[in-house]
Amino acid sequence: MASAWQSVLSVHQRIVDNGDKRTDPWLLVYSPVPVALIFLVYLCVVWAGPRLMKHREPVDLKVVLIVYNFAMVGLSGYMFCEFLVTSWLSSYSLLCQPVDYSNSPLALRMARACWWFFFSKVIELSDTIFFILRKKDSQLTVLHIFHHGPLMFNWWAGIKYVPGGQSFFIGLINSFIHAVMYSYYGLAALGPHMQKYLWWKRYLTSLQLVQLILFLLHSGYNLFADCDFPDSMNLLVFTYCITLFVLFGNFYYQSYLRKKKQK
Template sequence: MASVVLERVLNVIVLGPGYPDARTQDLFLMSSFWNVTILIVSYLFVIYWVGPAFMSRFSEPLDTYSYLVWHNLFLVIANALFGLSLLACLVYSNQNLLCEPVRQGDVASDLIAYLMYALLLLKIFELGDAFALVCKKLDPPFILIFHHVTIVAVVWVGVKYGPGGSATFPTLLNSLIHVLIYLHFKYGRRHLSQQQSRKIFILIYFVQFIVVTFLSGSAMYYKCGYPDWVAAVSILYNITLMLVYVRSVWSLWCTVRPVEYPSSSSSSSSESEDEIVLEHGKASTTTNKSTPHNNKKK
C-alpha cells in the first residue's frame, strides 16, 4: 500500500491532480485553491494578531455566552440534518463501504456531491469557535487551530476532486461525532468532569481516525474508481492527526491529576466558553495575564 501511495503522489506532482468534479468546480470558493488559502491565512491573521490587538483595548473579556449557545445549537442541528441526509443517500444508493466510486447522473450521487460542498461551508462556520476564545481573552490552543484549519483544506480537496463515493461514510461518521460533541458542550458537563469528557472524546476521535484510514486504504486497495490520490491525502491527514493528538492522549492517560467533579447545572457563562476546547483535549490560557481581575479569577 505504501508503494501505491508514493506512486500516486508522484503522479499528482508530475501530471496534476486530475479533473475536478463538474458539479462542484464552479461553486463559491471552489474555482481555485487560492480562495481557501486566502481564507485560511486571513483567519489566522485575525486569530493571532487582529483579535488580540482589538481585545487589548478592553479591561474585561467579552461575554460570548449567547453567541456560543446559538453557535453550538446551529452546529448540532446542521450536523444532524447533514448526517441523516447522507445516511439516506448511502442506503438508497446501496453503497459499498470498502470501495465506492464517485458516481454522477443519479439523484443520490448528485445530492451527495452538494452535501459534501455543504460540509465545507459547515467546517468554515466551525472556525467561529476560536473567535469566541479570543473574545474571552484566551489563547486558542494549537491543536484546535490546526484541526479546524487543516480540515477546511482537506475537505476542499475532497469536494473538488472526489465528492462522494468512498468519502461518504467517513463524512457521515464525522457528522454524527460532531453532534455528540456540540451537545456535550451544553449538557454533558453536568454529568462528567472535564478530564473524563476529554478522555471520552479523544478516544472517539482516535477510533474515527483509524476507521477513516482503514476505509481510505481499502478504496486504494480495491481500485473501484475512487481517486487514489484523494484517498492517499485522507490517509496521510488522519495519520497526522493521530500524531498531533498523541500529546493529549499522554497528558490525559499517563499524568496523575487531582480528581475533578462535574459542574452544577447552574454553571456561570464563563465556564461554558471554556468548554469549547474539550473537543481538542487541551485547556487554553489567558492572554491578558497582567489584568488584576483575571489573576484573581485564576
C-alpha cells in the same frame, strides 16, 4: 516575473478545469483562491487576535455560544442523516465506492451533502474566534489550528473533485462525532450548573481517536484495493489522519493519562 505569473495562472487553470463541473457553480468551489484567502485571514486572526485582546476584558458570548453550538448540532445531524440515507438508497459499499458523476437525483444529493460538509468546516473556524474573544488562548494549540485550517482545504478538494464515493464515509462518521461534540459544548455554555452532567467530556477525545483509526483503515485499505477512486485522495486522507492521530493522542495522554499518573 511575468513568466512566473503565467505559470501560476496556468496551474490555477488546470486546477479549475479538472474539477467536477456539477459543483463548480456552488459557493467557494470553482477556484481555490477564496478558500486560500479565508485561510490567510484565519492565520492573521490567530496571530493578531490574542495581541489585540491582551489588555481587554474577555467578551461575554454566552448567548452566542449556546445558539452557535446547538445550531452546529442541528447542521451535523442534518449532514449525518443525508450521508446515511443517500448512501443507503444508493447502495453504497463501505469498502469500495467510486464517485457517481451523473446528474441523477441521488448523485446530486450526495454531492450537496459533501458541499454542506465542506462549508461546515468554514463555519467551524468560528470556534477559534470565540476562543480569542473569550481570552482562552490556551485552547489555540497546534492541534486546534491544524485541525481547523488544513481540513478546510482537504474538503475543498473533496467537493471539487470527488463529491461522493468513498468521501461519504468520512462525512458520515465525522458528522456524528461533531453532533456529539457540539452537544457537549452547547450544554457547557449553559453554565457551571451543567458540569455535573458533563462527566463524559474525556470520551470526546476517545471518539476522535476511534474515528481517526476508522479513517486510517478505510483509506489505507483503498490505497491497495482495486477501486475506481483516486489514490491521491486516499493518500491525502491517510497522511492527514496519521498527523491528527499523533496530535490527538498526545492531547489525550497529557490531559488524562499523565494527570492520572501524577495523582
